[in-house]
Amino acid sequence: MKRTTVAQIFADQAAFGGQTVTVCGWARTIRDMKTFGFLELNDGSCFRNLQVVFADNEVENFKEIAKCNVGTSFVVTGTVVLTPEAKQPLELKAQTITVEGPSTPDYPLQKKRHSVEYLRTIQHLRPRTNLFSAVFRVRSVAAHAIHCFFQDRGFVYVHTPLITASDCEGAGEMFQVTTLDLANPPKNEDGSVDYSQDFFGKRANLTVSGQLNAENFAMAFGNVYTFGPTFRAENSNTQRHAAEFWMIEPEMAFADLNDYMDTAEDMIKYIIRTVMEKCPDEMNFFSSFVDKGLKERLEHVASSDFVRVTYTDAVEILKKNNDKFDYKVEWGCDLQTEHERYLTEVVFQKPVFVTDYPKDIKAFYMRLNDDGKTVAAADCLVPGIGELIGGSQREERLELLENRIRELGMNPEDYWWYLDLRRYGSCKHAGYGLGFERMVMYLTGVNNIRDVELHPRTVGNAEF
């Protein structure tokens, strides 16, 4: 059996007109009009359904087909008929229809609107709905766009490890990975757990970032990027946090803060343009039914020059509007989502990089500016969402980095290999992190991270 996909037929309608093809898919609706019937078939190759027309006098098992339940899978052989006057540009006139797998009257996805909350309880079936079909296709297309963007520019894709034995960044929010028996773990004489008997011979966790490892490879390949899962054991039940999510972390040698911002801006525009071009039906769907005006907003972002403003200047602007905020702004404070959105949505009305934050609210590895109080960091804020990307130039000067590590009460010996990069051919370098789910939410208008992950993992929830 040579199978033709619905995507192929729609992509090349003129060539398929009049041709006999075999398509396989699942019935979204079946209508029995006595002497003929309609079958809306979706095969997952594209957002659109194929309308199959089957006539009593042509399809010998007409009655069997007309009685089938929604969700049934079919193999249909028929002729593609172009219908330029009709709502859909073509339909399939069936010659034979075979039931591949029946469905039942209690199929959970009957033809009606279901709440996203209900659909989260049937995550194995929800990709068969319009919404999730569109979300997960956009997710796939965006992921590939990211790979193409970096590969075309000579970046090397690096798979940084997920299991880590270094407690570098806040072990409190990390998941522990173990093969010890929790009911009866081996103990040292002092009563503490004897991790020398654990799988890795020491305590191990799931990583929260591949950045430090990625820097190892940037110092050899120049430009690298990670694209893999990361984990946070944060006990926060919000629409924007999941325990498991994917991150993109590019790292560039011989690059400064401006190089990071240039690359990140190009990347965002590239992702938007690629998804717009490859998923027009999906984007129309989102813009009509999920988030009105989404397409216009994204098109605006893709064609805007992003603003760059220092934290200090941004704070001056925000302070003048402190009456509008729950949290009042002053120099030294971390910006809240309300401030970020005000900057990008009201003040500048396009994406904004806020640069040069106070060192005390940023990570130890960010490069100290000459003023001694700010670091070469930049967050990218976008309308409708706030922070999309965080990044910085990295501290490449050994002494300053060691000082900063000590200042924060950490032990430089724990960072011996990270410091080695500053001992042997150190160089100016910069990088950033993009949370992939946040990007997918931005592209689709979907406002809950649980609805852009295939099987989301959150507090109290690891079903499927």
Added chain:
Amino acid sequence: MKRTTVAQIFADQAAFGGQTVTVCGWARTIRDMKTFGFLELNDGSCFRNLQVVFADNEVENFKEIAKCNVGTSFVVTGTVVLTPEAKQPLELKAQTITVEGPSTPDYPLQKKRHSVEYLRTIQHLRPRTNLFSAVFRVRSVAAHAIHCFFQDRGFVYVHTPLITASDCEGAGEMFQVTTLDLANPPKNEDGSVDYSQDFFGKRANLTVSGQLNAENFAMAFGNVYTFGPTFRAENSNTQRHAAEFWMIEPEMAFADLNDYMDTAEDMIKYIIRTVMEKCPDEMNFFSSFVDKGLKERLEHVASSDFVRVTYTDAVEILKKNNDKFDYKVEWGCDLQTEHERYLTEVVFQKPVFVTDYPKDIKAFYMRLNDDGKTVAAADCLVPGIGELIGGSQREERLELLENRIRELGMNPEDYWWYLDLRRYGSCKHAGYGLGFERMVMYLTGVNNIRDVELHPRTVGNAEF
């Protein structure tokens, strides 16, 4: 500063000849010839070094540069001079050279051969060697080739979850993921650990395969693939096993065993051809210094029709040669690496799919053949390595699948969502798994998985 990469110069030599450019990179060697010097500069953009010539009467800090240690990073501005008669096709005649970051006399990568064992102790620096530069670039190119292969064919990339609460496949070899305090875990009245207080409200592990989840999405999108990390807590210290590795798991609806084999064969050939084309210098290096004859072997594979032989016929062939094997073959036994390599290297001398294995040595989800004793599984064996891919047609018949689950002492209720796929529009489908590190070993000739992973995780080892 506009930075030009060494890759760009070598890719477009004629255009760059006579041009002034600025390149940034690390010194592999520095030679002081009194009135002039040679600097072999590698910037990671390609395998090759750029030879920089600097003359005492042209570069004002000649003495400083000539004294620099190997590993120093430089910014060099100079003129590209084409040298068609020389060993290397071009060199850079320096006008200015700036030390970006110095190195030291004890830089661990002096110009000499280092053992791979030693280099594993400096994993943060080893990508600066020829071997690991080549390995990790091929790894990146192969990863992207896999994405392109599937995306071009309309497969949807799905990110199946890594944290799982289902014990489906041999929890004994899984890592446990927890936020409980191992020194003092909460207990139930009967003394067992109270997992209701753990992060996910139940016991959770790291996945060993995304296949079952991928099937959920194949039943909506038709064709999908995963490409992500998987984990095995196997306490085995071999050259081919790591605790963390990446897998590709495509899953295809309305597809049978032959469709899987066709796709897998096309995929392997595509990966080989892409890497050969995009990494010629790296492949020449491997073929000369790592595994003599590698390129010829890969070219042979890329241009061969893979053999397909049933397990039953393969056993007949092997039994006739039982005197050659440590483990004697008879129908029903699992094939060992010695048997697999004998089939692919001696008997057929090309890649072989062995099909239709006894059901008792294969997984519960594989489709039962009409003979009642074999399943529609196929392993792909390749010369030099043995098994590269395992896959099967999946059991799409509800009753047979439920029976098999019970037969193996498992509980169908634990598989409610997996069984739902057989209740609602079930269809013939097939899929396979490719261990990505094994593929990289196959492409490079490197024979230890620790040398194709960036920072390998194995028993007793989670450094970096």
